[in-house]
Amino acid sequence: MLQASLHQTGPIPLALDLRCANGELLALVGPSGSGKTSVLRSLAGLLRVSRGRITLNEELWFDSEQGINVAAERRGVGMVFQHYALFPHLSALDNVGLAIPGGSKLQRREQAQQLLADMQLDGLATRRPEQLSGGQRQRVALARALARSPKLLLLDEAFSAVDQPTRYALWEELVKLRERLTLPIIMVTHDLREARMLADRLCILEAGTALQDGPPERVLARPRNARVAALVGLRDIHCGVFRKSDIGALLQWGEGESAVLLQIIDKGRIEDGTPVRWVISGEYIQCHSQAPSSGAINLIAAELLELRSLGETSTLKLAIQGAAGAQVHLDIGTRQLKQSDWRKGQVLLLELDPAGIHVMPVRSSIRTNP
Known part of the structure; x- marks a missing residue:
């Protein structure tokens, strides 16, 4: 179970308490500037908020009162960005292999090949990002995020930069992924259809505050107030x-x-x-x-x-x-x-x-x- 309390007054205000159980997918939805990406960056250890606490299961990652702030590389977080963030000079295999901790070079290579195969990219391992389609690049980015055997997976509008048929294919990959992984997944999206199809819970954010949180079908059919409805x-x-x-x-x-x-x-x-x-x-x-x-x-x-x-x-x-x-x-x-x-x-x-x-x-x- 991921539990986080995030509070700060600026530059992007946050006053949010959230949770995400193991095996659960939580979708964060809200207008631009509502704090969605700041929440992900805080969880990943890339942004330190003024006050708060973050725990995952028995691990304490951040506690402002105790002065604890575990470094990003030690949190075991896999993160997939909207625009892939792949190394352009490396092959798909090397992009994934670079994220695998420990082991020999041969072991890392074999593990990277398996991850690419899981993403249906085993025939494209030697290609560089520029030689891949948008959907293929995002599959490489997802394989790289999984290469760390993460305890938490964060998706920052991970599917918004691809065309609709590719997006559907990536949704299917995420559904298959959830069948074999039982880690918390938090997804930022502007696509309510995507949230409704994939998420177990939907959290509506505005100005860093949760306006409503619950199953997507309930939030969409029974908004708490007119602002949520809009x-x-x-x-x-x-x-x-x-x-x-x-x-x-x-x-x-x-x-x-x-x-x-x-x-x-x-x-x-x-x-x-x-x-x-x-x-x-x-x-x-x-x-x-x-x-x-x-x-x-x-x-x-x-x-x-x-x-x-x-x-x-x-x-x-x-x-x-x-x-x-x-x-x-x-x-x-x-x-x-x-x-x-x-x-x-x-x-x-x-x-x-x-x-x-x-x-x-x-x-x-x-x-x-x-």
């Missing part, structure tokens, strides 16, 4: 008022006679009449050309403003009728869109599942603009 890419953050009634909890969307009332699940945490922000993930919205035969709740009319096809996925932009000009963006499969024969200007019916409606009380300290 940072995880939820485009539609609506305003409303929480209401209690004889039939249960309701969400008032809009004002006056044109307001829409939605049934929601009452968790007993919000008082009647409380102003809220609220979100709903696309998987909880069904789009109908006509009203379902029976059993539908939270059925609202919406005019289709735009249709944009982006490969396999298409995005619909809809204006909600009677909800103060509110708009909803909905991603669906392009095949489904073609089969539906929907057209611009058509009025569709959106069915909102109460289980997917997540309300967040408005607090004056919360910033709602991304």
Whole structure:
């Protein structure tokens, strides 16, 4: 288990406590300047924070009060950078072999060859970085990080500099790697899809502080506040008022006679009449050309403003009728869109599942603009 408490006021502020269990992958996500890379550098021993403590299992790496700061080369950390950081004058084999501690030259060479083979690079061992593709260079960088038999693996936007097909291949390599290694892995990424696919836990950072930490599906579907919702890419953050009634909890969307009332699940945490922000993930919205035969709740009319096809996925932009000009963006499969024969200007019916409606009380300290 990695446990770290990192605090400093500048140059990049940090006020963060984090943990990552053995065999767990933690993804750090946040805007530029939020402190993500500073966290990795602190863990690796490349940055000393003003106050804090870092332990891995029974090892104490850093304690500001006791004056302990284990050198980076003694921490046993493997780190993969965005732009590879390979030695350009060395072959792939030598780049990996140089990171292997101890042993004879022959032993280091054999181990380096095995690591390259594990990364499906055994036929490219003699090539220099300039003779390799971006994906191949990143595989060499990953093999080099593993050459130290690390106790902790850090990935600093390791897959962002390659094209999408190569990125998918590298994701698969990481999944295979996790099947045979039980060390903590911390990944910095701007790609929420990458975090959702690979991470066990997602930590949203801003200004060096964790705004929310938890399983990706929970953070993305149930953000703690409007700021987190914006940072995880939820485009539609609506305003409303929480209401209690004889039939249960309701969400008032809009004002006056044109307001829409939605049934929601009452968790007993919000008082009647409380102003809220609220979100709903696309998987909880069904789009109908006509009203379902029976059993539908939270059925609202919406005019289709735009249709944009982006490969396999298409995005619909809809204006909600009677909800103060509110708009909803909905991603669906392009095949489904073609089969539906929907057209611009058509009025569709959106069915909102109460289980997917997540309300967040408005607090004056919360910033709602991304």
